Amino acid sequence: MKIRKLRHVPAAILLIVSLLLTAPGSGAFVGAQDDSASRFEGVQVTVAGPAGQVECIETWANQWEEETGGQVNINPIPFSDIDSKVLAATGTDTFLADVYYIGSQTAGQLMAGDHVIEVPEELRDRLGLDQIPDIYNKYQLSWNDKLYGIPWDGDMLMLNYRQDLLSDPVYQEEFKAQYGYDLAPPESWQQYADIAAFFTGKDWDNDGAPNYGLAELPMRRNHAWNGFLARAAGYAKHPDDPAFFFDPETMTPRINNPGFVKALEDWKTALQWGPPDMLSFDWAGNAQAFVGGRAALNIQWADIGPMSIDPETSVVAGKVGFGVTPGSTEVWNTASGEWETFDEPNKAPFAGFGGWIYVVPKLSEQPEAAMDLATFLGSPGVRVEAVTTPGCGVNPNSTELLDPSIWVDAGFSEEAAQEYTKAIQDSLANPNVVFDLRIPGIPDYKDALEIGVTKALVGEATAQEALDEVAAEWEAITDRLGRDQQVQYYRESLGIAAE
Amino acid sequence: MTFVPRRQSDVAPRSAVSNGQRAGTAIKGAPAGFFLNPAAILVLMLSLFPFLFSLGMTFTNWNLLYPGVDFRALENWRRLFDDETLGRAVRNTVFFTTAATILEYVLGLMLAILVLQIKRGQRFFRLIFLLPMMISPAAVGYVIGRMLFSETQGPINNILFRLGLPYVPWTSNPGVAPWTIVVADVWQWTSFMFVLLLAGLQSLPGEPFEAARVDGASNWQIFTQITFPLLVPVTVTAVLIRSLELFKLIDLVRVITAGGPGTATQTVTLYVYDLALTRGDMGYGATVAYALLIIVILYATFYLWLTRRAVEKVA
Numbered sequence: 001m002k003i004r005k006l007r008h009v010p011a012a013i014l015l016i017v018s019l020l021l022t023a024p025g026s027g028a029f030v031g032a033q034d035d036s037a038s039r040f041e042g043v044q045v046t047v048a049g050p051a052g053q054v055e056c057i058e059t060w061a062n063q064w065e066e067e068t069g070g071q072v073n074i075n076p077i078p079f080s081d082i083d084s085k086v087l088a089a090t091g092t093d094t095f096l097a098d099v100y101y102i103g104s105q106t107a108g109q110l111m112a113g114d115h116v117i118e119v120p121e122e123l124r125d126r127l128g129l130d131q132i133p134d135i136y137n138k139y140q141l142s143w144n145d146k147l148y149g150i151p152w153d154g155d156m157l158m159l160n161y162r163q164d165l166l167s168d169p170v171y172q173e174e175f176k177a178q179y180g181y182d183l184a185p186p187e188s189w190q191q192y193a194d195i196a197a198f199f200t201g202k203d204w205d206n207d208g209a210p211n212y213g214l215a216e217l218p219m220r221r222n223h224a225w226n227g228f229l230a231r232a233a234g235y236a237k238h239p240d241d242p243a244f245f246f247d248p249e250t251m252t253p254r255i256n257n258p259g260f261v262k263a264l265e266d267w268k269t270a271l272q273w274g275p276p277d278m279l280s281f282d283w284a285g286n287a288q289a290f291v292g293g294r295a296a297l298n299i300q301w302a303d304i305g306p307m308s309i310d311p312e313t314s315v316v317a318g319k320v321g322f323g324v325t326p327g328s329t330e331v332w333n334t335a336s337g338e339w340e341t342f343d344e345p346n347k348a349p350f351a352g353f354g355g356w357i358y359v360v361p362k363l364s365e366q367p368e369a370a371m372d373l374a375t376f377l378g379s380p381g382v383r384v385e386a387v388t389t390p391g392c393g394v395n396p397n398s399t400e401l402l403d404p405s406i407w408v409d410a411g412f413s414e415e416a417a418q419e420y421t422k423a424i425q426d427s428l429a430n431p432n433v434v435f436d437l438r439i440p441g442i443p444d445y446k447d448a449l450e451i452g453v454t455k456a457l458v459g460e461a462t463a464q465e466a467l468d469e470v471a472a473e474w475e476a477i478t479d480r481l482g483r484d485q486q487v488q489y490y491r492e493s494l495g496i497a498a499e
Numbered sequence: 500m501t502f503v504p505r506r507q508s509d510v511a512p513r514s515a516v517s518n519g520q521r522a523g524t525a526i527k528g529a530p531a532g533f534f535l536n537p538a539a540i541l542v543l544m545l546s547l548f549p550f551l552f553s554l555g556m557t558f559t560n561w562n563l564l565y566p567g568v569d570f571r572a573l574e575n576w577r578r579l580f581d582d583e584t585l586g587r588a589v590r591n592t593v594f595f596t597t598a599a600t601i602l603e604y605v606l607g608l609m610l611a612i613l614v615l616q617i618k619r620g621q622r623f624f625r626l627i628f629l630l631p632m633m634i635s636p637a638a639v640g641y642v643i644g645r646m647l648f649s650e651t652q653g654p655i656n657n658i659l660f661r662l663g664l665p666y667v668p669w670t671s672n673p674g675v676a677p678w679t680i681v682v683a684d685v686w687q688w689t690s691f692m693f694v695l696l697l698a699g700l701q702s703l704p705g706e707p708f709e710a711a712r713v714d715g716a717s718n719w720q721i722f723t724q725i726t727f728p729l730l731v732p733v734t735v736t737a738v739l740i741r742s743l744e745l746f747k748l749i750d751l752v753r754v755i756t757a758g759g760p761g762t763a764t765q766t767v768t769l770y771v772y773d774l775a776l777t778r779g780d781m782g783y784g785a786t787v788a789y790a791l792l793i794i795v796i797l798y799a800t801f802y803l804w805l806t807r808r809a810v811e812k813v814a
Contacts, residue, residue, distance in 0.1 A: 088563040113566075457761065460673060481565070
């Protein structure tokens with residue numbers, strides 16, 4: 001009798017273990033080694049991402065459906081709400097989607113809080129990780145050397161300029177007479193200011209309306225964070241110091257040090273050379289001002305490249321040059337507390353926003369299928385198609401996507417393709433590159449900075465006053481979230497936790 | 500032109516009152532609680548519970564984005580007094596409320612008086628003037644604030660440019676942007692004032708106006724000494740309702756300027772939205788919402804006290 005009862009024990013254990021491993025929402029992941037065409041037959045996977053971009057994955061999602069029998073539901077969420085919706089779902093243990101198509105900043109918070117599933121070893125070969133530059137492998141996709149993110153997009157603020165205007169002999173002669181040096185793509189923010197001032201008011205398209213020197217991103221609640229930090233990095237990111245935003249020992253903000261203050265003062269001065277409504281430029285407004293032919297210089301992500309050759313949106317096809325964001329010869333050294341003068345401009349490209357990636361939350365109801373779908377979407381073959389599709393908002397994030405021939409095939413001239421890929425490559429390879437902040441509290445830190453920066457830009461406060469207020473608010477945020485914990489997160493985000 | 504209103508009806512039909520009384524007697528004997536309790540319980544659940552729950556939230560550090568909730572006593576309430584962004588938002592909200600309410604009242608009254616003079620087509624104009632009120636504020640914000648007032652692409656600046664007039668930074672200048680919001684709000688909500696004031700004018704008794712005419716009073720004298728004082732009860736209601744709505748302004752601002760440039764158009768409700776839904780800071784967000792409630796209650800109390808005194812003086 002006893003023996004007969006015990007006969008069922010191994011089977012019961014097996015049943016319980018298998019149920020635990022496959023239970024929806026358990027977060028447990030079973031490696032997808034089954035390659036059959038029906039391995040996810042009837043399984044529904046929901047992908048939540050930014051409206052206007054996530055819909056772009058439909059073509060490849062259909063391919064995955066055909067290959068696996070699964071079904072993909074796309075849940076577009078307005079750009080301005082996506083971070084809060086994902087974080088609120090996480091904070092309240094509510095299912096939102098099986099796959100998040102999300103920015104690196106928010107993804108960092110999810111990784112730090114252990115809310116997402118690590119990418120299984122057996123699926124990593126799909127991703128071509130050896131082609132992904134260190135900056136993305138280390139700061140975008142991983143946390144504490146564990147891979148949670150699946151590559152999709154690479155984000156680097158860069159300089160876009162009107163090649164045709166800067167190489168025009170008449171303008172070159174006039175510029176040299178006025179400023180005493182050759183007109184060329186700007187290497188420093190000072191040169192950038194001179195060129196912007198020079199072109200402001202000129203009617204190079206002969207439409208009767210004056211054009212502008214630059215188009216940037218100073219709008220609060222949009223990209224003022226990125227627009228400001230892309231400029232400030234050159235002044236305040238010292239090459240010998242891995243930290244930029246905070247002191248990594250104490251979380252004391254550096255945002256009001258003389259480097260950031262000088263950057264804000266210069267930015268305010270530069271506004272006069274942009275379109276008068278630039279303070280309300282969102283991402284699209286900035287892009288349209290440049291590809292619409294109204295501005296000579298532009299700070300934006302690499303999206304401008306594909307947009308500039310799209311005949312439906314651009315009047316500057318074949319007229320655009322690309323470069324690393326300018327730097328500064330005057331650099332603030334936090335360690336010495338003094339300005340240092342460099343012979344060459346200190347360039348510190350800013351990986352603002354950090355790029356969209358995929359993560360599979362532990363709250364996923366179909367973690368296995370979700371990881372399979374996400375790693376399919378993040379595979380190099382899909383990424384090549386995505387980066388060259390205008391409107392997808394996907395920028396190159398790996399070396400194979402920086403092969404100029406891909407861009408020539410997409411419609412770039414040979415010269416533009418070389419310059420475009422070189423600018424991105426040089427930015428990624430720059431040892432002084434700054435990856436965006438991605439610790440818990442980022443919505444608070446970001447809003448506080450954007451309020452302060454825009455107050456200074458419109459004259460509600462001086463640059464120093466505004467940034468002092470920001471620093472005080474950042475201190476309060478850090479205290480509310482727990483200083484010791486924040487120090488740990490910040491150090492982990494920089495990859496210096498063990499030091 | 501005359502401001503003498505036309506009388507629409509003399510008295511309410513008496514039969515309605517007596518019918519209501521008869522209906523009341525029909526259910527006499529049934530326990531009142533039987534009928535009242537379900538409704539009372541529903542109201543308590545739907546209004547009192549959220550009210551008390553959100554009040555409780557103000558004493559916590561509840562943040563949607565991070566796990567765990569701790570009791571923080573009055574920390575959020577103390578934070579109100581050091582919050583410069585909130586101070587600016589309160590000032591902006593008071594400005595929007597004052598400027599928009601005054602403009603809407605003046606324009607609404609002018610329109611109502613004009614429409615009252617029209618013998619034919621009054622219904623047509625009433626409908627036309629009502630249309631803006633029926634449009635979603637987000638659509639109004641987009642069409643007026645983002646398209647018409649677009650600084651480089653919009654038709655208004657284009658017309659100014661062609662007339663040789665200076666360009667106006669409608670949404671990017673901190674001094675001008677608040678007025679752009681006011682213009683959009685006035686465009687949409689003047690019709691609300693118009694409807695109430697027109698109804699008020701139509702219900703005024705005719706005798707005082709006829710007597711004033713016989714005594715040789717001018718139109719201006721009739722307006723200032725008869726029409727306006729008689730309209731005070733309607734005015735009090737219309738201004739109170741509209742100003743309470745304006746204290747909660749968010750939609751137009753969110754669409755047109757998103758609170759910028761800087762914090763020039765940040766309103767209290769938009770700040771609450773930012774705190775609670777963007778930053779997930781439910782504890783402090785609820786505290787700011789309560790602060791707004793307190794401000795609105797103080798305002799409404801003061802306003803009603805002031806108008807009651809004014810009415811007593813007129814009487």
